[in-house]
């Protein structure tokens with residue numbers, strides 16, 4: 401099964417991000433990430449077998465992730481595969497440290513290797529037809545986060561769907 405670790409926005413922020421996704425979609429086209437699927441990926445694990453998934457569920461449920469605030473104040477894009485996102489003007493240091501510490505543990509447990517570079521972002525559009533951020537409204541949102549989710553990704557005809565397998569403890 402295809403798994404990843406992510407932060408999931410609280411409902412009010414999710415709605416705001418959904419509105420931004422709608423604005424971006426009107427301008428840039430492509431495939432809009434549904435509100436229910438919006439997230440910040442911290443570690444993409446790819447295919448994991450059942451034993452690995454069980455180990456990850458237990459680990460995540462016992463994890464205590466520090467609370468933090470992420471300021472979302474920039475639009476950005478990745479040219480392949482046409483990803484338009486929101487994030488910070490500079491990568492948030494606490495999130496970069498969290499991502500590194502998660503990968504440190506994942507690598508020790510044999511779950512592959514983390515990327516050499518991490519830019520915290522929330523993807524709003526995939527395969528955008530017009531991949532540019534000029535003309536999009538200014539953003540200044542705060543994401544108060546604490547709990548991490550282990551998510552399973554299913555590919556369906558109209559895009560990916562996610563299921564929560566485990567959540568980290570509260571601090």
Ligand code: 2AM
Nearest residue numbers: 404439441443444483521522523553560
């Ligand atoms: P994205 O937001 O940058 O697109 C679940 O599929 C999440 O894992 C996606 O949100 C995606 O992040 C990330 N992801 C998917 N495939 C990936 C890959 N091959 N390498 C790294 N991250 C990937």
